[in-house]
Amino acid sequence: MFVGHYAASFALKSIEKRASLGLLFIAVQFVDILFFSLTLGGIEKFKVIENYTESTHFQLIFMPYTHSLLSTFIWGGVIFISAYYLYFKRIPNSKNISIVMATAVISHWFFDLIMHTPDLPLASDDSVKMGLSLWNNAYLSYLLEAVFLLASLYLYMKSTSGKTTFAKIGAPLFVIFLLAVNILNIFGPLSPDDNELSVALSALAAYGLFAVMAFYLDKKRT
Numbered sequence: 001m002f003v004g005h006y007a008a009s010f011a012l013k014s015i016e017k018r019a020s021l022g023l024l025f026i027a028v029q030f031v032d033i034l035f036f037s038l039t040l041g042g043i044e045k046f047k048v049i050e051n052y053t054e055s056t057h058f059q060l061i062f063m064p065y066t067h068s069l070l071s072t073f074i075w076g077g078v079i080f081i082s083a084y085y086l087y088f089k090r091i092p093n094s095k096n097i098s099i100v101m102a103t104a105v106i107s108h109w110f111f112d113l114i115m116h117t118p119d120l121p122l123a124s125d126d127s128v129k130m131g132l133s134l135w136n137n138a139y140l141s142y143l144l145e146a147v148f149l150l151a152s153l154y155l156y157m158k159s160t161s162g163k164t165t166f167a168k169i170g171a172p173l174f175v176i177f178l179l180a181v182n183i184l185n186i187f188g189p190l191s192p193d194d195n196e197l198s199v200a201l202s203a204l205a206a207y208g209l210f211a212v213m214a215f216y217l218d219k220k221r222t
């Protein structure tokens with residue numbers, strides 16, 4: 001899953017309004033950010049294969065440190081503790097913000113579970129791998145991510161408000177932008193220049209860009 005992960009960000013923000021939407025955008029992709037970074041050092045692995053599934057041009061080969069169920073909960077714990085220490089001096093009752101941030105990290109595995117072919121390990125030994133393979137149907141994959149995003153946008157818009165025109169239409173326009181990006185992501189062809197390095201770097205750049213956009217748009221709403 002790609003942009004659909006951000007549904008968890010919008011939904012969790014609507015539950016805990018003091019959490020930063022920008023940081024929630026980082027949190028939901030935290031294990032992917034780690035994964036693509038680790039692939040640069042050859043520690044975790046994926047391979048570019050044209051039309052490996054109807055929705056992707058890559059095979060995820062080895063990712064026990066970022067995408068196992070066990071490691072997901074460990075990273076969730078790390079983010080819970082980090083967020084707790086980041087916020088607890090400045091904001092009273094900040095534990096809820098930390099819980100929401102950790103939930104965002106952990107949500108990633110369960111969203112991935114729906115889409116991935118069986119490549120998600122349960123533990124670090126990589127022996128049992130899971131995945132419900134929705135990626136094998138491109139239209140359903142796109143539809144599910146779109147429904148998740150639109151439903152969460154509704155929750156976010158209902159629970160926050162904006163005074164300026166930009167604050168009112170910014171978030172819906174941003175979601176439309178994400179849905180457009182996902183058309184290219186799911187239905188787009190593999191470019192002849194694409195390789196593991198370019199895919200990893202463009203994914204990392206996209207995660208950073210989307211988080212900055214979310215941070216900026218969210219600042220305009222209260």
Ligand SMILES: [Zn+2]
Pocket residue numbers: 001031032067108112
């Ligand atoms: Zn992932």
